[in-house]
């Protein structure tokens with residue numbers, strides 16, 4: 001059984017993190033979800049708490065959750081998986097910005113890190129996003145590339161969150177080492 005930190009940022013695909021959580025739990029892993037503040041608008045922490053059976057973390061300065069900040073959260077973690085990963089969280093990780101719990105967790109962990117981007121195809125193709133992804137790859141961060149097709153806003157291209165089976169497999173390969 002592995003401890004997986006599942007980072008969830010505010011893509012419209014954030015709801016898919018609920019199913020991903022269920023898949024990991026069903027496979028016997030423990031899941032700790034860390035949501036960005038913006039992701040709280042798109043997916044319910046109550047759903048994730050029930051599916052994971054663990055508290056959900058978001059507020060960096062929460063008094064109730066102070067016993068489990070980024071330092072404790074990283075202990076024994078086998079994997080930090082960010083799915084979905086916004087252009088914004090990719091940019092923060094690539095530049096060492098640590099202004100919330102998820103970005104601070106990234107620069108605290110020793111375990112493998114995998115990101116599954118999800119965004120509009122124009123965003124995914126933007127030189128800023130391309131450069132940030134290349135930089136993270138050069139540091140050993142793994143990526144599950146988006147699929148092709150229509151995205152929520154109606155545009156077509158690469159940007160849809162990868163199929164959950166692909167993300168699940170990449171995560172399992174990473175925890176096996």
Ligand SMILES: Cc1cc2nc3c(=O)[nH]c(=O)nc-3n(C[C@H](O)[C@H](O)[C@H](O)COP(=O)(O)O)c2cc1C
Pocket residue numbers: 008009010011012013036037038039085086087088089118119120123
């Ligand atoms: C309904 C909605 C859907 C969004 N979907 C995406 C998305 O799929 N990918 C993305 O990179 N940004 C998306 N955004 C923009 C991000 O939410 C925005 O850049 C935000 O600042 C990212 O914050 P976070 O990375 O801390 O979650 C969306 C915004 C809204 C309002």
